[in-house]
Amino acid sequence: MAIASEDDTHHSSNSTYRATGSPLQPDQEALLGKQLDCPPPDRCHATYAIFFSLGIGSLLPFNFFITAKEYWAFKLHNCSNPASRRDPEDSDILNYFESYLTIASTVPSLLCLVANFLLVNRVPVRVRVLASLIVTLSIFVVMIALVKVDTSSWTRGFFTVTIICMAIVSGSATIFNSSIYGLTGSFPMRNAQALISGGAMGGTISAVASLVDLAASSDVRDSALAFFLTAVVFLGLCMGLYLLLLRLEYARYYMRPVGPVHVFSGEEEPPQDYPHSPLVPPRSLESHMPPLRPILRKTAGLGFCIIYLFFITALIFPAISANIESLHKGSGSPWTTKFFVPLTTFLLYNFADLCGRQITAWIQVPGPNSKMLPGLALLRTTLIPLFVLCNYQPRVHLITVLFQSDIYPVLFTCLLGLSNGYLSTLALLYGPKIVPRELAEATGVVMSFYIFMGLMLGSACSALLEHLI
Structure with missing residues (x-):
């Protein structure tokens, strides 16, 4: 079952509705609500294009920060002074740098998600979005300034600066992403789909840039400079596009202010036309903090799907998939050595993920209440043995390689990316649509x-799975 086209569908501030007389599937009942007056047209699909571009900009700077792997190794390896004696602590920093980056990104992300939820009704979304962009832009300007600086005499200091920058970038990116995604909860679903697809496009661009850099770059500092400058350009573009969004008549219609959630006491009866009173907890005052319990209760099923989908994805990608080697690696060809993992793991996965997310613009099956959605999420568990039985190296406990061809990891990576993109986008689209409009932004943060x-649990378990192999 596919959702009706835009021409046959009316949009409220947070739901999609069939036109009168159109057949309605039971799955769509969760997306119904009080229909509003007819919105102005989205001229030239400008709002859709802006959200897609914001999606690219939301993840591209962070991806470029991570992609500059050779640059960080160069700066932390004292390459400017190779004759100097290595301190054991410097070696520890270099060997475990990626683990430090993971910690520096995970903890601030969690704290900023909590803070963003608490600030939903206190700080306007435009302040949070613009402030996070300005902070991220400032950090990348600092990183650009350090590219040409000789850090061989203060490696530990540079490491400390890098970790602090990573923590700030991760936190501000989290606030930006969750705020923009929460904002799309007040728009028709196609705009949220544009934002989510844009994020996948950002990952694809990053993977392509990494391949180009691998093939053509001769100086890691020049490639890092190109990465950071590109990130600054996209961040500046995001600022301009968001300010433009605030001026579009179509966007202003959906972004018009709504009052805070009014919660009724046991003695006070909600008005008859109040469309979502069953969700509102029995309290007598308007709250500055969105009510968490009704959001969790309403989105529990979708939340399970999202957590499990990203758990399986993070369990396999990139920890397992990036260690699958070509069966013909001994031939010495560039395809089987230099480009096999970047192409079959990173570029292919990101492109398949993008395709899966884009498909939801035309097909939205299953619906938010369907038992098929969690069933398909659980079915992705079968991807784990499929990847493990490819040519993962090194192998200690599980010696058998069942799939004796390089085509198998290619097919499995496509399946991993397509299923992740399609199913996770469906769940993310439905979430803000099954709650009242005044809770849509807070639901986006949740x-x-x-x-x-999901990502945190999957990343933690991937280390255990590697040891079992």
């Missing part, structure tokens, strides 16, 4: 927390 939980 859905972002589900993503974080």
Whole structure:
């Protein structure tokens, strides 16, 4: 079942509705609500294009920060002074740098998600979005300034600066992502789909840039400079596009102010036309903090799907998939050595993920209340043995390699990316649509927390799975 086209569908501030007389599937009942007056048209699909671009900008700077792997190794390896004696602590910093980066990104992300939820009704979304962009832009300017600086005499100091920058970038990116995604909860679903697809496009661009750099770059500092400058350009573009969004008549219609959630006491009866009173907890005052319990209760099923989908994805990608080697690596060809993992793991996964997310613009099956959605999420568990039985190296406990061809990891990576992109986007689209409009932004933050939980659990378990292999 596919959702009706835009021409046959009316949009409220947070739901999609069939036109009168159109057949309605039971799955769509969760997306129904009080229909509003007809919105102005989205001229030239400008709002859709802006959200897609914001999606690219939301993840591209962070991806570029991570992609500059050779640059960080160069700066932390004292390459400017190779004859100097290595301190054991410097070696520890270099060997475990990626683990330090993971910690520096995970903890601030969690704290900023909580803070963003608490600030939903206190700080306007435009302040949070613009402030996070300015902070991230400032950090990348600092990183650009340090590219050409000789850090061989203060490696530990540079490491400390890098970790602090990573923590700030991760926190500000989290606030930006969750705020923009929460904002799309007040728009028709196609705009949220544009934002989510844009994020996948950012990952694809980053993977392509990494391949180009691998093939053509001769100086790691020049490639890092190109990465950071590109990130600054996209951050500046995001600021301009967001300010433009605030001026579009179509966007202003959906972004018009709504009062805080009014919660009724046991003695006070809600008005008859109040469309979502069953969700509102029995309290007598308007709250500055969005009510968490009704959001969790309403989104529990979708939350499970999101957590499990990203758990399986993070369990496999990139820890397991990036260690699958070509069966013909001994031939010495560039395809089987230099480009096999970047192409079959990073570029292919990101492109398949992008395709899966884009498909939801035309097909939205299953619906938010369907038992099929969690069933398909659980079915992705079968991907784990499929990847493990490819040519993962090194192998200590599980010696058998069942899939004796390089085509198998390619097919499995496509399946991993497509299923992750399609199913996770469906769940993320439905989340803010099954709550009242005044809770849509807060629900978007909660859905972002589900993503974080899935990624964190998957990343933690991937280390255990590696040891079992």
